[in-house]
Amino acid sequence: PRTVARALPVPLPDASDPAAVLLGGLAADTPDRIAERAQGDPALRTVETALWLCRAYLDAGNAARAEEWVARAKGWSDDYDWRIFWHRGLVHLTRGAVDGAEGEFAATYEALPGEVAPKLALGYCAEYLAERLREAGVREPGLREARPVEAQADAQAAARAGARAAQAEEFYE
Secondary structure, eight states, X not given: OHHHHHHSOOOOOOTTSTTHHHHHTSOTXXXXXXXXXXXXXXXXXXXXXXXXXXXXXXXXXXXXXXHHHHHHHHHHOOSOOXXXXXXXXXXXXXXXXXXXXXXXXXXXHHHOTTOHHHHHHHHHHHHHHHHHHHHHHXXXXXXXXXXXXXXXXXXXXXXXXXXXHHHHHHHHO
């Protein structure tokens, strides 16, 4: 999952964010330096900076710091911002929590139904989770006989859809 998180497309920066131009020229291997500058420079206390730092920390393998910056981005964002869902999905993928990532990517897809990136992310999550269910069915013959793996996958997908709806409601609160 971590490799996939790094391979997914990066959202285009918000051109209206004043930090977007500055961040475009920075190397992603220096997140600590940029984070330190963002603490002291009001011009860098923007949603775009926080999301850039999230991705930079994910690239460095530090999901905890990435999650902190997604939380800051959410706090700095005035409106509904699909990029928050997207980046939380990347954090989940990096941690190997594919079921959590799927919910975040589904929320992104609901906001951007025609975009390829959330479709790619959702496709990966569905394939990964289905494979885990198939493996469980093979290892546990009783599980396979009691309930077909495909039926389990359908039930879990329905449960995740309900969780995504609740998550979207929470975001608007």
